[in-house]
Amino acid sequence: MLRQNSTPLRVVVALAVAGGLLTACGDEGDEGSENSLSVLMVDNPQMIDLQKLTAEHFTKDTGVEVDFTVMPENEVREEIRKDFSNQSGKYDVATVSNYEVPIYAKNRWLHALDPFVYQDKGFAPEDILTPMQVSLSGEDGKTYGTPFYGESSILMYRKDIFAKAGLKMPANPTWDEVAELAAEVEGAEKGMAGICLRGLPGWGEVIAPLTTVVNTMGGTWFDEDWQARLDSPEFEKATKFYVDLVREHGEPDAARSGYAECLNNMTQGKAAMWYDATAGAGSLEADRSPVKDRIGYVPAPVEKTRSSGWLYTWAWAMQKVSGNAENAWKFISWASGKEYEELVGKEVGWANVPAGKRASTYEIPEYQQDAKEFYEVTHDAIDKADPRNPGVQQRPAPGIQFVGIPEFTDLGTKVSHEISAAIAGKQSVDDALAKSQKLAEKVGRKYQR
Numbered sequence: 001m002l003r004q005n006s007t008p009l010r011v012v013v014a015l016a017v018a019g020g021l022l023t024a025c026g027d028e029g030d031e032g033s034e035n036s037l038s039v040l041m042v043d044n045p046q047m048i049d050l051q052k053l054t055a056e057h058f059t060k061d062t063g064v065e066v067d068f069t070v071m072p073e074n075e076v077r078e079e080i081r082k083d084f085s086n087q088s089g090k091y092d093v094a095t096v097s098n099y100e101v102p103i104y105a106k107n108r109w110l111h112a113l114d115p116f117v118y119q120d121k122g123f124a125p126e127d128i129l130t131p132m133q134v135s136l137s138g139e140d141g142k143t144y145g146t147p148f149y150g151e152s153s154i155l156m157y158r159k160d161i162f163a164k165a166g167l168k169m170p171a172n173p174t175w176d177e178v179a180e181l182a183a184e185v186e187g188a189e190k191g192m193a194g195i196c197l198r199g200l201p202g203w204g205e206v207i208a209p210l211t212t213v214v215n216t217m218g219g220t221w222f223d224e225d226w227q228a229r230l231d232s233p234e235f236e237k238a239t240k241f242y243v244d245l246v247r248e249h250g251e252p253d254a255a256r257s258g259y260a261e262c263l264n265n266m267t268q269g270k271a272a273m274w275y276d277a278t279a280g281a282g283s284l285e286a287d288r289s290p291v292k293d294r295i296g297y298v299p300a301p302v303e304k305t306r307s308s309g310w311l312y313t314w315a316w317a318m319q320k321v322s323g324n325a326e327n328a329w330k331f332i333s334w335a336s337g338k339e340y341e342e343l344v345g346k347e348v349g350w351a352n353v354p355a356g357k358r359a360s361t362y363e364i365p366e367y368q369q370d371a372k373e374f375y376e377v378t379h380d381a382i383d384k385a386d387p388r389n390p391g392v393q394q395r396p397a398p399g400i401q402f403v404g405i406p407e408f409t410d411l412g413t414k415v416s417h418e419i420s421a422a423i424a425g426k427q428s429v430d431d432a433l434a435k436s437q438k439l440a441e442k443v444g445r446k447y448q449r
Helices: 015-021 045-062 073-086 100-106 130-135 159-164 175-185 207-216 233-249 259-267 280-284 325-335 338-347 359-363 365-370 375-384 408-423 429-448
Strands: 036-042 065-071 093-097 146-151 153-158 273-277 295-299 312-318
Touching (some): 036 045, 036 073, 036 325, 045 065, 045 146, 045 280, 045 325, 045 338, 065 073, 073 093, 073 100, 093 100, 130 146, 130 312, 146 325, 153 159, 153 175, 153 207, 153 375, 159 175, 175 273, 207 233, 207 408, 233 408, 233 429, 259 273, 273 280, 280 295, 312 325, 325 338, 338 365
Parallel strands (some): 036 093
Antiparallel strands (some): 093 312, 146 312, 153 273, 153 295
């Protein structure tokens, strides 16, 4: 049985209000005549597992052929934005995050899923964790995405390396403690960095972990009056800390390292610590992982806040103009359902289950056994994530590792290039933030008006 917090995760009890959420499918529900489906998705390891399992376990049962297009995170976001904003219908289904869903729903780019979610008896919407369900809803209260997996962020470290060095990881580390430990374990093995941190440009790459550091060190992108605060002492302190840490004790060529590169570094023994998404733990504990059973997991480091993990989900969404709604839902419900998790557990390994979305996952004995090192800390991290109040001051928009406004895609990406350039040693943090502040001020003025 999973240990519970004083504020345990709740599940969505949606069936009682389903009647109020149901809407007629209308022209949105028209289905295509072809028994095929076009799916665009990010190239994360869990998605690759799904791609391998689809033909044998979905197409064979349903007769629906799935044509996958797989891209890296930065590229897939842009491709989805272009296709969905134009409503070209090139892709029926795509992986979107809890950042895009509310914005895309407001723009009427997504097909509301309530007619399917609450009429599909096998989908069990009441089992979806509340933070995930809420983050994938629109302003109208309707559901526009179903989570494939959910995540927060945690600190991962090599237990064996720490033991050999006579070091102990605190149960709830601060960033200052992490920096000291990174200096101690750097070079513990040939070519081993003290820590791996994202430095790759992209609002979903370097900006994600950096913003959690900003939050816990007292900073924010905007105050409640939409005043840009990237030139504040708190934002400057956090950014200099992050840049200095990765430059002094991080991986080589950090400015080109994102999630995938840090996962590889950690798996191949090239880093002693890694602060990143909880989803990475499943790959580290996979049966063929060289570091299986050697990794420890603790909450995201903090300073001024009690917790600092982010809240994120890659979810399935249907393009509004898709003429293949019925087949699209068959795929979506399969790919985010209980049965798929069981399939991954049996075919790939229970540690690889795309968790973080369903309460029932954490009660599966096989999952608890294979994910024993990280499932509780993952559960707690999602539980404590608060996208409305992630820092020490009021925010004008929701979001922990992002600001929940359409302009953040462009703003965050531009700022990420400035920060990445500082990590690469091409400019100072002061110069990077001075340029970034001007960019943020333009966005802030728009909302002030």
